[in-house]
Amino acid sequence: MVESYLKDNNLLAFNSPFELGLRALAILIEVYPKNIDVRRLLIYDYLILHTSDVDGGPPSLHPSTPHRSNGILIRRKVLQEGLNLMYSKSLLDTVYDNTGISYKASKLTEPFLDLFKSIYLDKLRENARWVRMNFEYFSDLELGKFIDSHLIEWGEDYGYEFLLEEGEE
Template sequence: MANKEKSECGGFNSPFEVGLRTLIILAVNSPISLDLQRLIYYDYLILHSKDVGVENCPPSLHPDIPNRSGGLIVRRKAMQLGLELMYSKSLIDIVFNENGITYSSSELTEPFLNLFVSPYSNRLRINALWVTKYFSKYSEEELKVFIESNIEKWGGEFMYEAYVRSGIE
């Protein structure tokens, strides 16, 4: 199954890697629980913080590669698998409430994250704090509109070329 997951989700954003980033997102949002879609958006935004387009945002952690916004589409499966993995280790809690299914940090989240000491994990936390602070007042609909109105700008500069090469107009 590991090979199947890797081929479906790619090695770069494996369920384990996405799950670790999700732990950081949930930790900085604690005690608030977040739904899957907000986690997907936040995960993209902590990696590509410059895409938010405001002054004083932290630097993006990943390069501004062409078609990077496509990661939002393929990230769902990796995120779901990452959440399942983290839940299986009691590192997150699943919350069932009037808003549906949401996820929150568990009592083990912070102690586990404290085991990671590296410049990259520190930058992930800094970006997650910034994204959370910036977008926490956005409703689900406002966040969706923000993402949808900007997605073509985020590495979409070669999307038209891809359509032309594939014969789609």
């Protein structure tokens, strides 16, 4: 009830559409000029926060709390809202092609991110670079299998069905 009130009155700061949109921008600028879809953004978003969950990864930005992988399960809608927000400000481009809908950094992404003077954002961008370097050559299927095989150790026992849109199988 409290979370519903906070969300309905736009009072949530942690994992808000703005925060997820900002993290998406950090990912998109790192993978530029490539574009990526929501599924990969969801996975990369988790990985840039919890890099130490991956063997050899740098220190995580967020603590390794129990059930932290639940975040992947519940973020799709909020991430989409964040992407829409960033798109409405021309901070990212939407790409429509034969593979579906994906997102790409715009000419304003880098200048916008450079406006922030924040250790957290600097580390977020470093982690985005590490994620790109370690996962960019994974196919969508390989990345999904990697995540699925690690969710239990990361604090959850769900598969990666959460990555599917409603009605998709």
